[in-house]
Every structure is written in structure tokens, then in C-alpha cells.
Amino acid sequence: MRGRGILLIRRLRDYFTWHLFKHFIGIVIGSTIVSISINTLIIPNEIADGGVTGIAIILHYLFNWPVSWAVLMLNLPLFLIGLRMVGRDFLVFSIVGVAVLSATLSLTTNFPALTDDTLLATISGGVLTGIGMGIIFRSRGSLGGTDILAVLFARTTSFSVGQILLGIDAVIFLVAAILFRPEMAMYAMIYMFIATRVVDLVQEGLSVSKSVLVVTTQPQRIAEQIMAKLERGVTLFQAIGAFSGEAKQVVYCVINRSELSQIKEIVRDQDPLAFVAISEVPEVVGEGFSSWKGH
Structure with missing residues (x-):
């Protein structure tokens, strides 16, 4: 009996180790795709983004700060805020997702721009980002950031998480339109819409x-x-x-x-x-x- 129990424990340990490893690999692949999209399509064509990544990109446009470091530094206080407010698994996978995204953003910084056509970059960036984020979400990952704020405010207000995220993105786009040009926010909305739809396709599959x-x-x-x-x-x-x-x-x-x-x-x-x-x-x-x- 004892031998069987030890064998069962080892099998469970191997299963969970392999299970978590597959999630981690998925997060790495998804983050790499998102980073390539941001560094080769979004930033070269001066398109805004939503969430913490959008704020990091705006700071990059204003002060030439590296997006990878800005993403990491902006998320740190949010993780501290969410330490006791969100689930442990969600927080852990958010930290992993943000750390990997920051690393891949840094590694792909010098990748050349794929196009200087803003509309083509918006559409292609939305597709690539949606694929990457869909893979991250399927791997139980998260990019943290405003997701944590949305969960926090949803508990203390009458608004849903989706409504809060939409409101935060709207403010970011408005700031981008005021500081730079209205077209930046317009392209950003197209980019976010496409990315959201592609995320759904990756999550749900193509064979409806x-x-x-x-x-x-x-x-x-x-x-x-x-x-x-x-x-x-x-x-x-x-x-x-x-x-x-x-x-x-x-x-x-x-x-x-x-x-x-x-x-x-x-x-x-x-x-x-x-x-x-x-x-x-x-x-x-x-x-x-x-x-x-x-x-």
C-alpha cells in the first residue's frame, strides 16, 4: 500500500509539473507574439494601446522610456494593491505573464518595422496581438495591469469588470488623442477591436x-x-x-x-x-x- 501511495504521489507531481510547464511555455509563446506586434507594428507607426501597455507606450512616445521597463514598473504597484484583493492563482499567473512580457519586449526591441502603412499595421497588429493574448489566456496567463484594478473597483462599485476596463481604455485613448493626434486614438480603437475578436477566436476555436x-x-x-x-x-x-x-x-x-x-x-x-x-x-x-x- 505504501509503495502504491508513493507511486501515486510521484505521478501527480509529474503531472502537475508538466501541466505548469505547458502553461509557462504557452505564456512565453503568447508574450513573444504580442511583443513582436508592439515593437514591429504598433510603436513604429505611433498607434496607441489599451491598459498598462498603452500607458507604457505613451510614456515611450513622450520620454523615450523603454516600453519593457515601463510595463514592469507600472505593474509593480498594482501587484502590491492586488496582493490581498484578488485570488492567489490569478496574481501568480499575472506576475509570470508581466515578467515574461517585459522580457520579450526587451528582446524584440530592435526588430525592424514590418510596414509603415498605419492602417495595415493596425490590422496586422490587432491580429498578432489577439493571437498572442489568446494563447496567454488559454495558458491561464494574464498581463495583470488594469485587470487587477478592474477586479478591485468591481468589488467596491456597481460597475462590472468589463465596464471598468472599457472606461480605463477610453481614458488612455483620450489622453493619446489630446497629447498627440486624434488619429492615434482612432487607429487604437480599430486595433483593440480586432485584437479582442481574434482573442475570442483563439479561445473558442475556428470551427463554430x-x-x-x-x-x-x-x-x-x-x-x-x-x-x-x-x-x-x-x-x-x-x-x-x-x-x-x-x-x-x-x-x-x-x-x-x-x-x-x-x-x-x-x-x-x-x-x-x-x-x-x-x-x-x-x-x-x-x-x-x-x-x-x-x-
Whole structure:
């Protein structure tokens, strides 16, 4: 028994060590991509950014301070403020994320600018930054900064974390517009919008699935056709119409986008009067779709 217990402890130790190592590698890769985006696209084209990185970039434009050091120094007091206000895991991963970002920003400082076209730099920078941040978030990392302030203020005010972050970014963009030129803030908003959308794509995946809910009088026939033709699992459950008070049968299924026309045809053939609701499912984990591996 004792030998088995020791073996189990070793396996758990190896698992968590490898698990944390994979997170760290993800944070390094994501931070490197974000740093390349900032040093080769955003700074050379004088585009603003949001959060602490945006403040660091503004200080760089004003006083020529290294962005890497500014990011680190601006985050230090925020970490001290958040020491007792946010969760330990969040704080630890935030510190790791900021330290790695600062290091990669320093290492990529002398990388040449990829383009002098401001609009192209805005779009490309948004895509690159979004990919990098998405990888960081998937690795449980964080870039700290205003995220900590947002969590802190959300606990003491009636505003949500998202609203506070939006307000902070709006102030940073306004300052950039006043100190430099309005176009800088305009490009920054485009950059942040693209980056946010790409982060969602990296987090949720590109293969958006569809969920299909069918209220029908022929649930068994529709379910059998879906399982036979599409080889998809189907769930049947009971429902009651609120207006009529009648018992209803509901068919629920998740499919790939390419299978949507087939399932519509199946429902139309089996029950033309069926009620069908179709919605997007950003991510599906389970048989026939992605597995938990890599999550």
C-alpha cells in the first residue's frame, strides 16, 4: 500500500509539473507574439494601446522610456494593491505573464518595422496581438495591469469588470488623442477591436458548431434520421407548450456547420410543421467533436 501511495504521489507531481510547464511555455509563446506586434507594428507607426501597455507606450512616445521597463514598473504597484484583493492563482499567473512580457519586449526591441502603412499595421497588429493574448489566456496567463484594478473597483462599485476596463481604455485613448493626434486614438480603437475578436477566436476555436432544437410531433423519426444520416448523437426530452398546455417532444442535437442543410432537410421531410431553433456553439467538447486534450 505504501509503495502504491508513493507511486501515486510521484505521478501527480509529474503531472502537475508538466501541466505548469505547458502553461509557462504557452505564456512565453503568447508574450513573444504580442511583443513582436508592439515593437514591429504598433510603436513604429505611433498607434496607441489599451491598459498598462498603452500607458507604457505613451510614456515611450513622450520620454523615450523603454516600453519593457515601463510595463514592469507600472505593474509593480498594482501587484502590491492586488496582493490581498484578488485570488492567489490569478496574481501568480499575472506576475509570470508581466515578467515574461517585459522580457520579450526587451528582446524584440530592435526588430525592424514590418510596414509603415498605419492602417495595415493596425490590422496586422490587432491580429498578432489577439493571437498572442489568446494563447496567454488559454495558458491561464494574464498581463495583470488594469485587470487587477478592474477586479478591485468591481468589488467596491456597481460597475462590472468589463465596464471598468472599457472606461480605463477610453481614458488612455483620450489622453493619446489630446497629447498627440486624434488619429492615434482612432487607429487604437480599430486595433483593440480586432485584437479582442481574434482573442475570442483563439479561445473558442475556428470551427463554430451549430446547436439545433426541434419541437416536433415526430421526435423519434427525426432522431433516427439524424443518427443514421449524420451519425450524430441526439437527445430527446419532454416539454409542455405554455399557451396550449400540450405535451411536446423536443429533439436536441449539435452538428458541424456543413451538416446544417442536411438536418433542415430531415426535419422538413419528417415534420413540416416542426418548430426549429438554430444557434451557434463556439466550442464543443465530447464524442464526435474536440476532446479535453489540450484544454
